[in-house]
Each structure stands twice: as structure tokens, then as C-alpha cells.
Amino acid sequence: MGSRIRNDVVRLFECFCEVAGPSKENTVPWILQKFPEHYKKDELLETVPNFAYPCDFDRTMIQHYSFVLTNAESKWIFGFCRHDPKSETALVVLSYLPWHESFYKLLNCISNLTNSNNSKDLWPFLESVYNSKLPIKGLDLKINSDSGEELFVCQSPIQFQLPSIPENRNLTEYYSAVDCQNMIIIFASMLFERRIIFTSKKLYRLSACVQSANAVLYPMNWQHIFIPVLPQSLIDYLLAPMPYLIGLPHSLFQSLQRNDLGDVVILDADNNTIETPFDDLENLPTDVVSTLRRQLRNKGTLLGDGVSRAFLRALVKLIGGYRDALKFHQGERITFNKEAFIESRSANMQPFLKKMLELQIFQQFIEERLEMLNAGLGFSDEFEMEVCNYHEKSSNRLKHQYKDWTFTMKREGTALFKTVKNVANPTVRNAVKTVKERGRDFRLAYKDIRSKFNAPNKNPRTKIGTHPNSAPNSPSMQKRQSWSHTTASASYRKETANGLQKLTTSQNFKDSSISPLPQINLNLMEDLKEVIFRNCDNDDPRKYTSSWNDSVKSNFIINDDLINSSFGSMPIESPMETKDLIRLDSTSSIDDFDPLNSPTNSDRLVPGVGLSNPLYQYFVPLNKTQLETKNNNDLLNEYGLNFDLLSCSDQPGTSMSPSQLPVPPLPQLPPKPPNFKSNWTKFE
């Protein structure tokens, strides 16, 4: 898996140490005391003093920084440090969680308790923090003293939220120390997996910059040697032939034999200068760099997650096309097709994408996404959201190809859907998950699946899955042929298949501005759009996720019954709801989010419903083992398809329990379906 953060963390921290600094009597730093005392990872603990006192450094002010240890599974353990000029010791908390702000706060609490008259309170305090359950994403953990006084509040980060300025101390530090141009050069160097050294006189700046340089790579993760603060004793690691990202205290940097290092990129974070022997920036596609630069220089939007989002958008442009390279064949695992990936972007980007395939960070990213898909875990995060936005804004071709593929996924899963209820067959769960991934179209898709329980699946059209990624013209020709074979007597199954093909064909031709197809087909799309969203404020179509559009359209084209039943079950408000969701999200976007204009900014973050909260969590649900006993409703819930969250609840007539779902058509039709019907008829 790509992530280097453990996802099975049970407690806030693993160990607290107080480390005595080097002195005249004892030149080696050592652990004065630790909590819990039974913490026995000696190999780890042995190295902690070295990282707490990595070298001679300026100790005239209080400073917080973090170091990182890497265990045998390549997961990171964070060491959060607090140095106080008034103290001979450093306070260190070891944790698997990268929650810098919370742990720096915790260290301040510990320091207060240590220095106050009630230092005897320290151990009970640590114990209650240690024994506390991890707060759910977005919620707080509060520790009170015996007298009820609030000692420590740990806010669990909202899931998938991008690092924001000024809330995220690391990114804020990185952004203020290093200018846009140099941030972009570092970004480029990391995308080419160079050996990279950051240096600074200040340890907090060092660790903040290294951490942030990795953070803006999201959704990818640095896969190589990662040492935000390198102790003197490990200086030989700078000779490693593998890529690395190492923070080197300036005092050690000065004593370095530069010609021993070979080709390295060096960022001096104090002077905002970079030395690099490579042309990595020049090798990034120019339009990506210029957009990124423009966004980063637009000071007005940089508060909040503007910086993170600018990098994320650059990555979407570069690698967002991975979705078009996913291949699905019935009964097989989803795979990644390199050629299709390269073709997912325009010719000027392709040389870079070829390079990208050679990178460990990209490979791990793909592995992770494939693993999640194949395990039936859908995912929706800021990256995928931005990919949707990007597709919406740019070429429709990509979007439709992806839709093509996901539609196949759904259909392939159909026949097996019964199985999923019993044994959670991965393939089927993929299909269901894909449904989930579509965003808010699940009712339709679910009905699609349910209504086809007994439909024979004789002709699995895996071809659809293999074509979308080819050059636009050739598959279009094939599809067009098959469309011309459509007859009125086509079977239900056939009709479904051809429905999709028609859709694809028309869009392909539309995109390539060739229109040999009957005009009516193109009109259909417009008509559908109008019908589907006629009750919505259609000023800004971008506010709908592409997945919503895609799936609604493709599902509607499938067949009449389905459309009727879909409309019966889908309240008109649903699209509005979708829009709302996206609007919530876009509040945090670079365009209009300005925390300075919102004095109650932090209060606005309703726990669990964050600005950029995803539609669901991709974590394996706790109650997974109870799958067999679940009814449909539970199953849907498990897959993140929670009907209650939909606006339909305020329309009793249209809010159905899942058990009703397979029964088309419904008595209560929303006002406009007849119109829709007529549009459909027009098509026929």
C-alpha cells in the first residue's frame, strides 16, 4: 500500500520520553524517564535521544519539531519534540499519527504540568490520554483534570481535508520560508524521485518543510528514505544511492563533503535558495507549471487550502487520467494499463507520463488504488473530486470513457449481486462500490442491479471495458457499427447494451466534431440534461459532479421501466442535494474560501461534516464480519449508501425502504416524468 501512515492505530501516542541533553559529564543524550514504563521497543527508544538532540542547534527559544522513524514495514513513527531554553531536557512524544498541531499542544500541556506545582499530575494526565480512545474523525478528545478543568483538547483531523494555511503549522512554515518557484522546483524534484536535501538552522523549519513537501504530493506518498531531521550520527545516509528526502541541520550541512554526495537537490530553507543539477522543472508539462505558478502567486486565495489545492490540481492534470487506464474484465481483477494511461493526456504531456510510470511513488499510488478497488473498497477523496471537476471542465471524452468503463463494472456485477449479500464477493463488491463512487446516483444504480437480478447475463460485454481507452476514433467506428445493428426486436439485454453504445458513440462524435449520426441522438443528450436537471438551478453545471451526470444519463438510457422506477424513487431534490454537497465542498476551494472573512471559522467545522468531507469513508467498516446477517438496508449503509442522508426524507412518498426498491413502477411519480417520457419517445 502506498500510505506510510499506519491505519490500525489504537491510541493517540505510543510513548512519552523526557530526554536529557548532552552535558559536560555525559556527552550522549539519554532517556530520563518514559511513559508507559512498560514500553519496550528498545531499538526504537535507543535512537530517540539522537533524534531529540540531533546536533548543536540554537536553543534560545521554545521550539517544536518532529522527526520520523521508519519501521520494518516502512510505516512511519513520528517523534514530536519540544525544546525549552529553560530546560535541560527535551520532551518527546512518539505516535503513529501525523497530527502535528495536536501533539505540539500535548507537549505544551506536559510542559505546563511538569513546570507547575502540580507536577504530580503529569503521570495521571498521561495515563488518561494514553488510555483514551482515538477520537472519531473531526471530533475532539478532551482531557479534564480532577477538578474538571480542561487540560488538553485534541482535535482529530477531518478526513481527507487538505492542509490549510494557517491552521497547518507545517505548511504555513513551508510556504513562508520557501517561495512559490522553489516550492514548484521541489515538487518537480520529488516527482522525479531525486535525492533531496533540505537544510536550515532551525529544526522546526526543517521538519515542517520536509513534511509539507511530502504533503503536497497527495494523493501520492514519498516511498523512499524520509528523514525530516537527520542526526549527526546518521550522516552517512546522505550517501544512499536511493532517492531520499532528508532534512539536514545547517551545522551538519556545513561540514559536509559535497563531492561525496553525487547528484543531489539542495534546498536552503533559511535563504530560500535551491541548487539542482537536474532540469526537472523544465521536464514538467509547461501548462501545468504555469497554472500552478499562477495559482500559488494569487495571494488572495492562498489562505485555507489554496496552496494544497493548487498542487493537487496540478497532480490531477498530470495523473488524474489513471482512471482511464483501469481495465476491467469479468471475473478478473481490475488492472492498470500503462499505454492507456499515457494516452489519457495530450501529446505534450505524454513524455512526462512515460517518466511517471518509472516512479515508485506513482506505482505505489496505482497499487493502492487497485487494491482498494479490487477489495471492493471504493474511495472518494479530494483527489477524485478534483479529477471529476477537471474532467467536467475539460475534454468530455475522458469523462465518457470512464463512464463507459464504470458502467461495465456495474453491469458485470449485476448477476452476482446476490452473492455479495452472502459472502461479499470482491468482484461484486467492486461493482457496488463503483456505484457508491458515482456519488449520488446510487438509487438508480441499485435499482439497476436489483431489477436485473434474474436477467440472463449471457453476453458479458467486456469489450466496453477494453475500448474506452483507445484513441477516440477507432472505437467509435466499431461502436457505430454495432449501433446500426440495433433493431426494435432487440432483447432487453441487447437493448441495454446498445443503449450504452449509442450514448458513447454520440459523445465520441460530438467531441471530435464529426457528426455522422442522426441528429436526434445528439438532441437526446440535451433533452435528457434538461429533463434530469430541469428543476435545478442550472446556472453552473460544473456544480454537479460528473459522476452524477454520467450515471444518471447512462442509467436513464438503459430502458423505460428503469427510468420510470428510477424517477419514482428519485425525488427531484436529489440533484439539488448533489449540488449542495458539491457546493459545501467548493466552499473550501481556492476560488472563494477565505478564512479571514469568517471569524467563526473553526466553529463552522461541524464535526463529521467537514468542508471537504468525503461522501463516505473508505475504511473497512467495523461491523464487516456481520455481513451475512445484514438486510439490504444495512448492506447499503455499509457501502456508504445511506438513504437517510438524502433529502428524500422530507418527502415521505418518495423515501423508500430498500426492500421496496425492486418493485417498479411506483405509484407516486414526480410531476415531470411524462415530459421525460416524451423525450424518450422522441428518441425512439
Added chain:
Amino acid sequence: MEDYKFLFKVVLVGNAGVGKTCLVRRFTQGMFPPGQGATIGVDFMIKTIEIDNEKVKLQIWDTAGQERFRSITQSYYRSAHALILIYDITSQPTFDCLNDWLREIDEYANNRVLRVLVGNKIDKEDREIPSHVGQDFAQRHDMRYLETSAKQADNVEKLFVQIASELMEQAKSKGISSDSPQSLPFNTRTSKSINDYCCNR
């Protein structure tokens, strides 16, 4: 820095349990075991050997947690001089994984390092991979081949010495001066001679 004429960096690749660490420990025995693998995720050992009266320093790097990589991509080894791919001759799965490890390496073969295939654990009786199978595989993928036993120190010294001398030969043929041991163009290769390179059986 100590006195040496050449410095070569060697990267080890292979499944967990094939004996990567043992092999290096055996070679460097007591010489330089920093042993930070458990906290940094990467371990390296250094040994200086003498070849043709010239001092050659070998740095051998071993990354923990390699299992998480489906394959090793070029960026992982592009700054190395040699790549040792290790499998366990008593374990078919570790041999089967070689293809995965090599997948990327072969695909982007423009920047080649010296590559050596090593079948380790020949001291064990329950061999699953016949010698010639390993040899064939190596030949197909344009690699040197050697079988070793880290436990009994069979061929361990030979392995590293041969890597060192071949790298040195390469370096010399490129006219590298001793002043800049780091700057050798280590990503290029001279013509290879598989038959000269050894297989012990």
C-alpha cells in the same frame, strides 16, 4: 574520508527472508554494521577491499519493507552502480517474484546498472530451483549469476569481489580519475561476458 580509489554503491533487492541481510553481514562481518534498518527503514554496510592493489570501497544498501513494492522502479536504483537480485533456492515463490521485481527494470532498460542474480541458501538440502533454471533466467535477463550460502560463506566473498572488479574495470575504461570516485557514469555498461562470470556449479 578514508583512503580509497573507488567507491561503489550496491543495492540489494529481493523478498523478505531470502537472506539479504545475512549475505551482507557475512561479507562485511564485523566491519561496519550501523544497523539502523529498524528505525530508518534502510540499512547499509561498508567494506573496503583491495583489487589489483587498489582500494575499493563497497557500500551495500538494503531497504526494509521492500515487500510493499510490487516491483522496483528505475528511480530506486538509478544512482547505484550494481543491483543484486536475491532469491532463495529452496523457495519457488521467491524465484517467481523475480519477474515482478524485474518487470520495471526490463521495461525501462535504457539506464542499466550492473545486475547480478543470486540464488542464496545453497547449504540447504531442499533445493527447489535447479541451478540451470537460475542460470537461464539470468541469461535471459542479461544478468550475472551466482549461487551462494551466506551461512557457510560459500561464494559470498567471490560475489562482491567480482562485482567490485567488474565495476572497476568499467570505471577505468571510462577513464575515471581517482579524484572523483563519485562521478563515474555508473549507469552505463560495458559489454558483458556472461560466461566469464561465474556459476559455481
